Each structure stands twice: as structure tokens, then as C-alpha cells.
Amino acid sequence: MLAFLLRRLLTLLLTAWLATVAVFAVLEAVPGDPALVMLGVNAQPDTLAALRAQMGLDRPLAERYLRWTGGLLRGDLGVSLTYARPVADLVAERLVVTLPLALLSLALSTAAAIPLGLLAAARRGRGGDWAVLGFTQLGVAMPSFWIAILLILLFSVTLGWFPAGGFPGWEAGAGPALKALLLPAVALAVPEAAILARVTRTAILDTLGEDHVRTARAKGVGRTAVLLRHALPNALLPVATVLGLQLSFLVAGAVVVENVFTLPGLGRLLYQAIGQRDLIVVQGVVVLLAVFVVVVNALVDIACAAVDPRPRAEG
Amino acid sequence: MTVRRLPLSLRLGLVLVALLLGVALLSLVWTPFPADKVRVVARLRPPGAGHWLGTDHFGRDVLSMIMVGARNSLSIAAAAVGLGLLFGVPLGLAAAALGRWGDEILARLGDLVFAFPAVLSAILLTAVLGAGAVNVVLALGLFNAAVLARVTRGAALAVWRREFVRAALALGRGPLSVTRVHVLPNVAGVVVVQATVLFAVAIVNEAALSYLGLGIQPPSPSWGKMLGDAQTHLFNAPLQAVFPGAAIALSVLGLTLLGDGLRDWLDPRQRGESGLL
Numbered sequence: 001m002l003a004f005l006l007r008r009l010l011t012l013l014l015t016a017w018l019a020t021v022a023v024f025a026v027l028e029a030v031p032g033d034p035a036l037v038m039l040g041v042n043a044q045p046d047t048l049a050a051l052r053a054q055m056g057l058d059r060p061l062a063e064r065y066l067r068w069t070g071g072l073l074r075g076d077l078g079v080s081l082t083y084a085r086p087v088a089d090l091v092a093e094r095l096v097v098t099l100p101l102a103l104l105s106l107a108l109s110t111a112a113a114i115p116l117g118l119l120a121a122a123r124r125g126r127g128g129d130w131a132v133l134g135f136t137q138l139g140v141a142m143p144s145f146w147i148a149i150l151l152i153l154l155f156s157v158t159l160g161w162f163p164a165g166g167f168p169g170w171e172a173g174a175g176p177a178l179k180a181l182l183l184p185a186v187a188l189a190v191p192e193a194a195i196l197a198r199v200t201r202t203a204i205l206d207t208l209g210e211d212h213v214r215t216a217r218a219k220g221v222g223r224t225a226v227l228l229r230h231a232l233p234n235a236l237l238p239v240a241t242v243l244g245l246q247l248s249f250l251v252a253g254a255v256v257v258e259n260v261f262t263l264p265g266l267g268r269l270l271y272q273a274i275g276q277r278d279l280i281v282v283q284g285v286v287v288l289l290a291v292f293v294v295v296v297n298a299l300v301d302i303a304c305a306a307v308d309p310r311p312r313a314e315g
Numbered sequence: 316m317t318v319r320r321l322p323l324s325l326r327l328g329l330v331l332v333a334l335l336l337g338v339a340l341l342s343l344v345w346t347p348f349p350a351d352k353v354r355v356v357a358r359l360r361p362p363g364a365g366h367w368l369g370t371d372h373f374g375r376d377v378l379s380m381i382m383v384g385a386r387n388s389l390s391i392a393a394a395a396v397g398l399g400l401l402f403g404v405p406l407g408l409a410a411a412a413l414g415r416w417g418d419e420i421l422a423r424l425g426d427l428v429f430a431f432p433a434v435l436s437a438i439l440l441t442a443v444l445g446a447g448a449v450n451v452v453l454a455l456g457l458f459n460a461a462v463l464a465r466v467t468r469g470a471a472l473a474v475w476r477r478e479f480v481r482a483a484l485a486l487g488r489g490p491l492s493v494t495r496v497h498v499l500p501n502v503a504g505v506v507v508v509q510a511t512v513l514f515a516v517a518i519v520n521e522a523a524l525s526y527l528g529l530g531i532q533p534p535s536p537s538w539g540k541m542l543g544d545a546q547t548h549l550f551n552a553p554l555q556a557v558f559p560g561a562a563i564a565l566s567v568l569g570l571t572l573l574g575d576g577l578r579d580w581l582d583p584r585q586r587g588e589s590g591l592l
Contacts, residue, residue: 015427137568142564143564145523149546153553252432252433256527293429293430
């Protein structure tokens with residue numbers, strides 16, 4: 001296990017380093033002068049020179065990269081041109097929206113998907129199975145931002161139960177804040193739940209065919225008990241793997257859904273930074289999200305290897 | 316001789332995809348109105364005899380926009396998947412043929428690309444190069460190439476272990492010849508199935524980027540942009556937010572059913588494993 005852990009950590013560091021190189025290289029590829037791109041053609045020469053100095057554009061490429069990554073390691077993502085504030089502070093402010101949104105969405109999708117997968121497996125080939133499979137097909141086909149708009153149409157415009165957008169802040173109390181996050185979380189959760197329910201169903205059906213489950217049945221254990229005590233715990237490993245991997249899709253989904261609901265999260269910060277040509281914010285947020293995805297993928301691998309030694313042995 | 320019956324998912328998928336293609340092709344020669352024809356006096360009309368799906372906030376015919384949007388969406392998805400096939404399949408085949416080092420390099424490159432979900436890399440590219448269809452194709456194509464390289468490599472490795480390949484090598488065939496004659500035809504099915512799924516993903520991602528204003532630029536219609544515009548008129552014209560979304564969902568549904576059906580048809584052992592129909 002130790003050798004696997006070290007190898008996986010090495011891969012994690014290598015991928016994270018490559019991600020920083022990729023983000024840096026892409027932003028270096030800005031046609032023309034990045035400072036001019038950010039400030040516009042009407043910028044004053046002294047403002048332009050100050051920004052060039054701040055971005056280190058007067059220094060060699062390698063030095064710029066090393067300074068930038070050195071800053072990253074210290075938690076310094078640079079200073080936003082638009083907000084005139086450290087990007088790290090902006091990220092910290094926006095995380096209090098994006099993180100609860102992602103966690104709420106994961107909780108909702110898991111809470112819906114596991115019972116649905118279990119139901120479909122228990123009723124294989126019958127009405128319940130078909131209903132769940134129909135939901136999973138539709139859930140995967142409907143983009144989360146369209147689901148978000150439909151939810152606004154139904155619950156905000158027609159019924160008036162939820163706000164159509166915005167975020168009151170946690171200082172307004174947990175109730176109003178969670179109320180503002182619920183519809184976006186549901187919009188993100190539906191496609192995730194559809195995928196997860198499919199995986200749960202397949203994993204349970206696979207487990208039902210294994211010897212220990214057949215033995216339990218032969219010894220007279222009831223069908224429901226077999227499903228809950230034998231099949232479900234063994235099926236949770238592939239479910240947990242997919243759940244971890246879905247976090248990266250959640251990151252991408254949150255960028256769009258936060259904009260549908262005008263939630264002041266990381267996704268909205270990134271979107272606004274593009275409109276404002278604030279490349280320092282874009283660079284900081286994208287590299288942070290990419291490293292987050294890399295770390296989550298590694299943690300999923302390590303957790304799976306800790307539970308199931310087979311992939312570890314295969315290298 | 317028995318003819319294998321096509322799975323229901325494949326038949327449904329074929330019907331939906333044929334419909335999508337038909338609409339896109341028809342829009343080349345006919346739409347009820349020119350898709351970019353602005354008539355402010357006829358803005359936000361509900362569905363009716365004149366405009367079957369109503370009009371948008373500029374008075375443009377929604378049905379015509381959806382038809383042209385289908386063409387745009389399909390073109391971008393096809394280009395993104397084509398780019399993925401062009402680079403991903405040779406990379407995957409080469410990694411499988413080259414053995415350990417090729418494998419290792421491909422795995423690390425894959426890890427890097429997967430660190431950036433397709434929408435995120437598209438946002439990064441558009442931040443640098445500007446919004447537009449070409450940059451969306453580049454970003455989605457890169458992601459598709461990584462996925463296809465990984466899938467091709469996995470399938471090709473399995474073929475390399477088979478006896479007829481060992482026999483061909485023993486007879487003096489080189490790796491290139493074995494790849495072309497034996498490996499490629501045997502991985503083609505898996506690649507086609509994966510490409511179908513990626514086509515669906517590309518349609519969703521293109522719509523998401525166009526919704527954000529980073530994809531297809533006006534006045535060219537796009538389903539994602541139509542949804543973005545409709546959101547600002549939810550009170551006056553709620554149905555405008557339904558039709559473009561339904562077009563996306565039906566297209567993705569058709570393509571995923573087609574992918575699942577093809578997988579079941581090409582490998583009947585997996586029937587039902589996808590859990591569908």
C-alpha cells in the first residue's frame with residue numbers, strides 16, 4: 001500500500017505541476033501584450049507600465065513562472081485588476097457560496113440515487129426498474145442549466161416559493177441562505193443523480209451474482225435483507241468512485257448554474273473576470289479548480305485502493 | 316441465417332438522431348422564416364398558426380432559429396469529435412504499440428487534460444483568444460482527444476494480447492502493420508460508441524458555453540444562447556425557455572440511446588449492463 005501511495009502522490013504532484021504549466025502557457029499565449037489586453041487600447045502609458053511591472057512582463061518567462069508558482073505555494077494568487085484586491089481573498093469570499101452549493105448538490109444526488117439504484121436492481125425488468133431507467137436517461141440528457149431555468153420557471157416565477165436568483169449571504173441566517181442554494185443544488189444534482197443511480201443499479205446487480213450473496217440466499221436470508229446487508233455495502237465502492245469523479249463535473253456545472261442564479265460563487269467570479277478581461281483572476285481561479293480536480297481524483301484512487309487492494313496490485 | 320434484432324435503444328436512438336440530422340439538413344434549404352429576420356412588432360408572440368413555436372424578444376421565429384441552431388450545434392459537435400478522433404485514436408494506438416513508456420506519457424497527458432473539465436478549458440481558451448465557435452471546437456476537441464486516446468489504448472492493449480496478433484508478429488509483421496491490419500479494425504467499434512457519447516457531451520457543452528455568451532456569437536442562432544435570452548423573459552414568454560432546452564435534451568437523448576444501443580449490438584454480452592432498454 002505504501003508503494004502505491006507514494007506512486008499516486010508522485011503522479012498527483014506531477015499532474016498538478018503540469019496543470020500550472022498549462023495555465024501559465026495558455027495565458028502567455030494571449031495575442032499581443034496581456035497588459036494592453038486587460039486595460040484596453042485607451043490605457044494611459046504609465047498605467048500600462050505599472051501593470052506590466054505588477055505582472056512581471058518585463059522579466060524573463062522562466063522567472064515569471066517561478067514567481068507565480070512560488071506565490072501559489074504561499075497562497076498568493078496575485079492582485080485582481082478589477083477589484084484591486086488579492087485574488088486569494090476573492091476566492092475565499094466566493095468559496096462560502098460554491099462549496100456549500102457543491103456539497104448540498106452531492107448530498108441531494110446521493111440521497112436520491114442510491115435508493116433509486118436499489119429500487120431498480122430489486123425490481124429488475126419490472127415497472128420500477130423501467131421508471132428509474134427512464135429517469136436516468138432523461139436526467140443525463142437534460143443539461144443542468146436548462147433544469148435550472150425550468151426550476152426558476154416553476155418554483156420562482158409560477159409558485160413564488162424560492163428566489164429566482166441572488167444570495168442573501170450567511171449573515172442573513174442559514175435558512176434564507178440555504179433557500180437560495182436549494183434550486184441551484186437541485187439543478188446540479190439531477191444529472192449527477194441520474195448517472196449515480198445507473199452505477200448503483202449495475203453495481204448491485206453485479207454483486208447479486210456473486211457467490212457470497214447466493215450463499216446467503218441459499219441459507220434462507222430474505223431478499224430485502226440480502227439487498228441491504230450484502231449487496232449494497234459491496235456495491236458502494238464503485239458508487240463512491242463515481243461520486244468522487246463527479247466532483248470535477250460539478251465544478252464545471254457550478255460555473256454555469258451559478259450564472260443562471262446569479263450566485264456570487266467562484267463560477268460567477270470566473271465568468272465576470274472573463275468579461276472584465278481580468279486575466280489574473282482567470283489564471284488564479286482556473287489553476288485552483290484544476291488542482292482541486294487533480295487532488296480529488298487522487299484521493300478517490302487512494303480511498304479505493306485502501307478498500308479494495310486489487311487495482312493496487314495491478315498497478 | 317439469422318438476422319440479429321436491433322436493440323430498442325438503438326432503434327429509438329437512430330430515429331431521434333435521424334430527426335435531428337433531417338432538421339439540420341432541411342434548414343440549409345428551408346426554414347419557415349429567415350432565422351435572423353428581426354420584426355420588433357412581432358416580439359414575444361406565443362406559439363400559434365403564424366409562428367408555430369412563437370417569436371423571441373427581437374420578433375425572430377423560434378422554430379427557424381431552432382432549426383438553424385441544430386445545424387450549428389451539430390457542426391460544432393462534429394468538428395470537436397472529429398478533432399478528437401484525428402488526434403486521440405492515433406495517440407491511443409501508438410501508446411498501446413509502444414508499450415510502457417508510451418503508456419506512461421499518454422497516462423500523464425490524460426491526467427493533465429482531465430484536470431480541466433471541458434467547460435473550464437473552453438472558458439480558459441475563450442478568455443485568452445476571445446469567444447467564438449472555433450475556440451469552443453478547440454477546447455472540446457482537446458478533451459475528446461484525451462478521452463478517445465484513453466479508450467483506444469485500453470481496447471488496443473486487449474487486442475495486442477490476443478493470439479492472432481502474436482501470430483502476425485511471429486510471422487514478421489511490424490508494429491505499424493499489425494496496428495493497421497489487426498488492431499484498428501478491432502477497436503473501431505469501441506471508438507465509434509465512445510465518439511457517439513462524446514458527440515452528446517459536446518452538444519451540451521457547446522450549449523452551456525453559448526448560454527454564457529462564450530460560444531456561437533449572434534446573430535447566428537444557438538440553442539444555448541436562445542435559453543440565455545429566454546431567461547430574461549420568463550414572465551412574459553415562459554415557453555421560449557422550454558423549446559431550445561427540449562431540442563438539446565432530445566438530441567442528447569438520441570445520441571446516448573444510439574451509443575448504448577450500439578454497444579449492446581456490437582457486444583451482446585454487455586446487453587443491459589448500461590442499464591438501458
